[in-house]
Amino acid sequence: MSVKTLTINGKTVTGLAGTSLFNTAWEAGIRIPRLCHIGGLSDIGACRLCLVEIEGRPRLHPACMTEVEEGMVVRTESERLHAHRKLIVELLFAEGNHVCAVCVSNGHCELQDLATSLGIDHVRVAYQHPRRPVDASHARFTLDLNRCVFCRRCMRVCDEVEGAHTLDVAGRGAELRLIADLGQSWGTAESCTSCGKCVQVCPTGALFAKGSAVGEMTKNRAFLQYIVTAREKHEWIRK
Amino acid sequence: MTQPPPSGRAPPATKDNRQKLFERAMSRQAYAGHALIEVLHTAQELFGHLTPELLREVALKLKLPPSRVLGVATFYNFFSLQPKAEHTAVVCLGTACYVAGAPQLVQALERRRCACAAADADKEAGPARLSVQSARCIGSCGLAPAVVLDGRILPRVSAAQLERELDKIGITA
């Protein structure tokens, strides 16, 4: 496979053809903000946080879904990108009901981390306070849609890794919601194997293990890389 | 909306042969998963709305995850998971109709709908008498403002005319 040489933030980096800008940057120690992307799952380019500037192209491109090309000149940080990322995170905070003070993921939340790293100190857009349900019908897990940011990691891991496809999204636009099977309560969804992968990949406190108190829910994402490595490289022993 | 797309080929549906017609429609699509939208169109045409049982059957026959079937069924405006009202009025809210006064027509219809609902409040639960919907553009901009009442286009309609039409079908104030 051919190797492409490109420049990211002034640094010369190389990546195999077919690799995404996001992963190439990551390998080179360059961190790009992201929410919907998670290593080991397909990409959807939905959160728009990993948008980067590519010289000679008028549009911004999602790093997770843009393949490296020879001679590309990429910038992952700029005033414009920072402003966009900030506003996107503010929109997410305003869109759901993110009450960190009473959230199981307080302090271990990717949304919170993004806000902190982007220097957000308040949300300029109007809080929507939508009425969204909490589904506690599952024996081991709870789905609190108030905290959902629609990154769709859960439905992808359920489909692509577990193979159950219990979860999907229904409705559209601001009425989007996460559903299990035919929209019944999660606990009665026949297809669910209760594997808990969805909980581990969820960036916020939308999916959590029952019995967690405020700030207690930490997620373990290492399993995903482990499964992918096992499947693709046949390495079952963790190095 | 005007009537959902006609499958064209199907003979008239009766209560007894609906299931058969539905099965035939799926078979004509070779039970292919990518025919999901066509199959949902047919299901709604035959049964009026998409019940959980129907969605379950579609998922089973087309070999699709149920959550995906529901995800698709709820994405499109055309599909309804609720029983239809006895009468349907669709107000076109396309730009031409909007500037020609469609919002007033919506108000007039809503008044009637509320009056009916209030009158029926103590009756047994059944489908609503009138459903008021809006369409993004029915493509009859030359006839603005337009309302589609039970599948029939009322061109350049005023609120007063609309109310007379409602009187005719028994949706009285």
Add this chain to the structure above:
Amino acid sequence: MSEAPSREAPGREAPMATVWLGGCSGCHMSFMDLDERLLALAERVELGASPLSDFKDFPPADITLVEGAVANEDNLEVLRRVRARSKVLIAFGDCAVTGNVTAMRNLFAVEDVLDRAYRQSATVIAGLPLGGDGVVPRLLPRVRPIHEVVQVDHFLQGCPPDADRIFDLVLALLEGRTPEIARRFG
């Protein structure tokens, strides 16, 4: 924002205020957690209006910490007056910054919230506290963070913000430095 009074002489204590709107007073408790630093602070500021002090009309202040969200008509009126008489106004704690727990009632209609609190859960006398006597302020349709109503100069997050950060912020303002607020959103 109206002109705040200039300090009459150097070395004089800066007028400071704290305000308690729709919140649990936890941020004020955290302020009390300054412990012995309260004494250090007392040498540099004069606490005018505050839930901890007695005052009639809100005296002008150089620094005002506002705890809580804007939940009722009284909050709204107080906040606007406070803004007009404060040089630097700080959203003090998560309720002021985001609405936080106070704003969780926004998921419901005001009537339903009142009904639940004063009728369904009543143990002694069931009834709404709305006599129109002006004693109990009317709830606003929605609880809002304070920056949606007035201009805010600094945001101090936390539920509650810990004492160290409160102290650092106030100290920086007193010393005329741009405060560096350790950020932790939500």
Add this chain to the structure above:
Amino acid sequence: MTPEDLNERAAAERARQQGFRERLHCCTAAGCLSCGAEELKRDLTAQVEARALSQQVEVQGTGCLGLCSRGPLVRRASDGAVFHELTPSEAGLLLQPGDAAAEAALAAKRLDTAHPFFAHQQRIVLENAGRVDPERLESYLAADGYSALARAVSELSRQEVLAELRASGLRGRGGAGYPTGVKWELVAKQPGTTKYIVCNADEGDPGAFMDRSVLEGDPHRVLEGMAIAGYAVGANQGYLYVRGEYALAIQRLQGAIRQAEREGLLGPRVLDSAFRFRVDIRIGAGAFVCGEETALIASIEGGRGEPRPRPPYPPEKGLWGQPTLINNVETFANIAPIIRHGGAWFAAIGTERSKGTKVFAVAGKTAHTGLVEVPMGTPLRTIVYEMAGGIADGGRVKAIQTGGPSGGCIPERLLDLPVDYESLVGAGSMMGSGGLIVMDEASCMVDVARYFMEFCRDESCGKCVPCRAGTVQMHQLLERFCAGQAGEHDLALLKELGTLLREASLCGLGQTAPNPVLSVLRYFPEELDQRLHHDAEAAAAAAATEPA
């Protein structure tokens, strides 16, 4: 059917038509149908039979005659006269040629076809409207139908067809105006044998009904264009994705496909050649975003109509991951004439960079509303004032809106702009699919912007954050403006959100959603200003006491 058979069938049909003393074409497009065109046609046919004139007079349905506001319309083929708002008894007068009294009685119902509304039109896409019976294949054949396809498959190589297209300078009629020839070549040069042709007939812009009129009035023309495309790029399967709302169009297309397959114009051996081409209809289910090509693909595949990031573009990776050519109805409707008359003929019409004609659906406050097809380069002023007759009650034009929710408004003073892709984009609007709404002085531009933002909010698929959450916020801000409760910081936020949506949204819907607002900011800033509350805090306090 061989190409020779095709010629014979066409000649026979023309001879049959000439056998009639008179042919009356009743417009049976949706507009006229809703004014009783079907009844009128039935009645007229009965009158012909009652008077034993069946051998002399033919009554047939036909596609949109254009002036929808005056339906039902009937066209008399012998002299091309068009009559409006006819009652059955008045229509009966059409059966009395040479009767001076009848002619005098009809005079009041006769449209002035020399009126600029008709006279300034140049019809390519709509050339058959009012002439061809959409339900009879023969009728289309008599109008040179399928002769372009016959020429392509029997006389031209794929390369030659592509060369004609490129020479024509045709650009996509659905939106941004990508050169059609270039797109076709992109698909043609992709390796592999499985490729698809998709016709985007999901016309969703509120205020646009050009495609509907073509589909209802001349369905075979679209099929012919798709088949030629299939031949040129090497695709054997086509999909026609039609709006579910267009029941009549669907019905006519289904009929047209059946006829064409039966006659060997589509199917395993197109016109007796080795070229195989099938067209299937996919019926949309009510989602504006499906007009975006990647969303449309997702929908044809049976999924939620959500777009995905491009690249890869559909010519490389489209339907089921295969190279896919997507054009809209009007684009396909231009193909047959280009192959019939040659690319150079087409390129001679229009402007330097925008060739051919454009169909506009003129609606709003004008005296005449309906469909007009004008050469590219026609000044907007000509369309609005001369053709559409200006504002109905003599009022003044304030602005026009083109491009629907993705476009913008153009103020009266800029109406001298010629119709072409670059001019409209330069003016902050876009060609879009061709809706043209005329607004008078009474129209509030902020309200119009709010209306379009509401549209985008409701039609956002919800996949990407800027569009899903941003349209909600922008709409609320515009509501605040309309209510007089917006302050300076609301204006700043509105602009910032607009920039975010334009630059960061995943697909065209979100990227262009701010356009109507931005064009108001550009041309009618005073209207926003008037609604600005200059005491920001008082505005905020007022907003706080009102239910959100």
